[in-house]
Amino acid sequence: MRRLLIILLAGASTAACTLEPRYVRPDAPIPTQWPVGGPYPTNAPAAEAGAANPVILDARLQRLIATGLDNNRDLRVALANIAASRAQYRIQRAALLPELAASGRYTASRRSLANGQTGAGANVDRNSESYAAEIGINAFEVDLFGRVRSLARADLNRYLASEAGARATRLTLVGDIAEAWLNHAADQSLLKIAEETAANAERGVSLTSARLRGGVAPRTDLRQAETILATARADVARLRSVVAQDVNALQLLVGGPVDAGLLASSIDDAASAVALPAAGLSSTVLLNRPDVIEAEYGLRAANAEIGAARAALFPRISITGAGGFASDALSSLFTDRAFTSSISPGVTWSFFRAGAGLAGVDAARARQEAAVATYERAIQAAFRETADALARNGTIADQGAAVRLRLDAAADSYRLADARYRGGVDAFLSSLDAQRTFYSAQQAQVAIQLETAVNRIDLYRALGGGDPLDIGPLPEAQR
Template sequence: MNAKLKLISVMTISAVLSGCSMIPDYQRPANPVMLENSESVVDASLAADTGWQEFYQDEQLQQLIALSLENNRNLRATVLQVEQLRAQYKIQRAELLPAVDGTASATRQRLSEGVSSGSQTVGGGGIYEEYQIGVGISAWEIDFFGRIDSLQQAALEQFLASEASRRSIQLTLVSEVADAWFSWQATVAQLEFSSSTREAREESYELINKRFESGLASELALRQAETALHEARIAESSFQQQANQNFTALELLVGQRLDRQHWQADWEDDDPLLQDLPVNLSSEVLLARPDVMQAEHQIKAANANIGAARAAFFPRISLTTAIGIGGSTPSDLSDSGNRLWQISPQLSVPLLDWGVNDANLDVAELEKDINIARYQETIQRAFKEVLDEMQARDTLDAQLNAQQDLTKATNRSLELAQIRYDAGVDSYLEVLDAQRSHIDAQLAQIDTRLARLRNQLTLYKALGGGLKAYSGEVIEPAMP
């Protein structure tokens, strides 16, 4: 058998022998909550399959979400981290195969008398040349006990966990953009209402001032109107500041400056802003939430690391091989009789490591237990998010209806108070009290509607909605 066949045979036998694995059999941890017995749980599969362009029905919001997915720096950094872990997995996977290097060398030297060159002793000195070309494998570890394969599996699970993390960040980003958009719209609506209130109080102050100068109104009524005017000015400035801050928060999420004149806040539009989600359906597809999947991949990575830690107790076998041609002149490289070859297996057996391998195995097993606890805590948190939002939905609907009725009632009270004041029956204080009640009710109605929208978008995100642009769109992580 020639040298090349020997080398191929050794590599083939080594590859066959490297099929052993020390990774424990994986079993998904038990769910800490019983989803199937829970009441009023949305069918999460329907929510997750609903594209964000279908759930968020505001065209301006759809444009903002698309811009954020393209420009947001946090999401971009996460995507780059996923690519980094993908490259690390490729590096780890490549270690299962031998790295073949091509070599070429040329040596020309002068030797003095009595100095040996190779296997010959030079008597009178002289100039000597040596040329070699070949290919070889340097210290390739034969994965007989699955140490490298375990590390490769761990790297793969880390990559999949990072991909799940990216998807989770995307869900959060879509939800945060929608929240920022609705918050800005609500604040603009409150700003416009406070501006109209300030204008109305300016008119009231001017009217009462004229009546005061004519002796038809007391100074107390004048000062009360003046106080109410200043209160309206303060509220208007406060809402203006909040609107500015909400808009810059929106710009941060989108990842670019926005022309405020281009984006119109139409808070009073009666068209639905969000698609309704189905109710009273039970499902366990919360396990498919990206954060839950990320936690499970972390368990699998720790499980694979246990296999690597176990394999460290066993011998390591490495192989160094080379084949080539050498000679004292370049023309010798074409002579098949000058062939060279080398096979150098090496065995390393752990004898005394002062407990390092035992400690590494303990660390790997504890890391798995830690990740199991985090996985179960993630499921509990996911279940709580869904249940809280489902329970809040009914109460917020009732609260919004009651708030709308209160706003109508306070508006009628204000009308009656103004009529009684104009007729001289009540003081201007009664008008101010009715105004404050109506203002508080109107602002609270805007806040309640915002809370209702936040409840819907939070529930949508909690059920895994926001990964797809349209229903039926398949989103799969790109495998390394």
Template sequence: MSRVLPLILLAILFQCTNLAPKYVRPEKPVADDWQAEIQSTQTQVYADLAWRSFYRDSQLQTLIERALQNNRDLRVAALNMERVRALFRIQAAEQLPQFEANGSASYRRIPGDLAGSEHGIETHQYGVNLGLLSYELDFFGKIQNLKKGALEQFLASSEAWKAAQISLVSQVGLAYVNLQVDGARLELAQKTLEAQQSALNLAQRRFELGAASALSVKQAQISVDSARVEIAGLNRQIGLDQNALELLIGQPLERNQLRALPIDADLLLTDLPAELSSEQLLGRPDIQRSEHLLKAANANIGAARAAFFPSIRLTASGGTASASLSNLFQSGSGAWSFVPQISVPIFTWGETKAKVKVAKVDAEIALSQYEGTIQTAFREVADGLTTQTFIKDQIQAQQALVATAQESLRLSQARFERGVDSFLNVLDAQRSLYAAQQGLLSVQADRLANHVRLYRALGGGWDAHSSAATAAQP
């Protein structure tokens, strides 16, 4: 015991040695605040707002719930997290001594001519042992840093899972918005077709009475045919929208049960926080993931540096051995062994140094990726805030354009009926109104889609209070 005690004390002394660089969070490569004029009374940060509170439509909420349960990409992200969790536990076990118990029995018979006696010799041996498997004393923090790196890898996979859920919730929201918008476009095209069909009927009657030319009839027919082409294309697009939604929710969609909503329906929250700081953005799962990977790379430098120094391993066993099973636990049957082993690197031909270089370069790569993730997040939020600031004015201007186009069509029809203008002016007014109405739908769709993207950009979509949140623990 007096020989082992100095080794134990030395191990305790060197447990405090860690060759990994001290981690300091890098400075943010972005401004501290967004300079955007936002009119809002909402002060709650959207990252803390559960998606059920953000997406108000019950039909959309049901689709999101089904996607979270059945989406294959999200399932893969969860399985990747479970895999990395198991790898972390394997690495964590390396820091602790491992013991093994075993029992043995051997029987031997040596022939007489080999044993030098008239009769053969039989020997029996029984043994019971408790052994310490090869245990490395972590003098220079190699195992500790490997464990730290594995932990950070697991935490990164956990954040990747959260980011996958946020992305999925956003994708379902956007797919649903696209489906509703295309449904509204189809409804508009059908109403336009009805109006153009009425105009065609009027042109034909006037042509039969000699009050209109054949050209006006053909022009009206072109407008009707164009509307039918538009309707066919929109029906195709709606089918594609439904296919995309089915892929996201991971199961067949009850297409006939999806109700259509007005494009300006209150599907989403409309207010955003009045003030936003870039510090709040650091809580986004993708940014957290990048930082955990940076910490893992930092720990790997320490593990690589430890290879320059000696490695000490201990192997020990103790138990009993006897030629008779009945005497196995009698006094004097004890047996033990203790095998310390030290390995000192001498000539590695630059391999160890190159491994440290690789670890440092990996850390630089992780740093650049971390900074790039922050800059991307900043850009996404800045784009969303900029769009929100000006899109309301754009909608109001587009609504005024629609009203003007409607009045222009009314005047054109009245002048045509009095014989003042040709029918071509009516067709032009119809096309202008349809284009203005399509433009209004597009801007309204952009507004809804921007809210979905901005909610995701702020880190919204992950429910920290859900039962799934507890799964993201080591």
């Protein structure tokens, strides 16, 4: 038994050998700085040093996001995948240690001897009993070339990749809930605008109808007034459905009913709920994006699998052994004289497999090269998404100012045109055109407010989320 333990310890001490290639993180195939000039901001948004920079500022939206993180089914699937990957890693890691099995046996036999064998005049029955208790090791592989260790390392990295994948799912969920909440607020504003426009159009139809009856206005004025009324009413009906669908979308993301008190009444109410995240100056921040981290762990796993494939070309040394007690009597089973042990080292070497072993190494290298490309592509996609968000962020304020100027001009023009029509100075067509322009300008104002807030969410997601959300890491129960 001592010899068995000595051999196992010697095997464990030599198992640190590995045939894996030395892992080197590939250089990021992107510029080190964000684009500047043209549509891009002069300086990327950055928080003050040491200052907190939360992105989600509205308590209502924070509550919805927290509920979604608890209930969302996609996140539950991701967390279940983490648990499965962690269990697989533990299974593979267990192969680094010998598996001990205990056994106990009792054997009873009866043999009938003829009188010629015993010298007696009759047959004699001879009974025998045996007892055994053993602890044994069955075919433990001494990992001289690191095959088992490399497989364990590959499973560890795939487990870590699944955790990063869950964080990516969480980041997507946070952004989707915020965007759905903003869409609902914007559609609420559009519905109010449509209802106000319909109410104004109804008053216009009543006035034009009275002028028609008095012989002051032609029938065409009435029909034109009815046209804009019908358009506004159609928009009201459509937007009521859209608002209801917005709530349904939020319920799906949150994973349960949504309290009406947590919804914003208008885009004006919701626009300040999202702050501009800090992009910093260097693009290396993208290396902390969950999907980029997930891709890198996949690359590390593929690198470890090369080591396992290389080690498979060498002999495998395994040990089977047992130690215990065996006796013909139960009373003398656990005595020194009853102790017994056995050890059976074995070597297996498949030295000819028609090239299958080398092909396994080539396949592992090809998977590693694919993992490198996947990692580099993840970084490039992250850079493109962030650059796109920054480009829009650099111009959206100017567009918003122009839209606001148009809205103010359209509102004043509509008031003047309506007053002149009511005073009989201008034809109804001028008032009608001014009303249509004002209606369109109001819709454009809502659209630019929504796009400004969504752009901040896009930038948050493109940068990989993290601390700016200030919601914290995955709860310990979900790890």
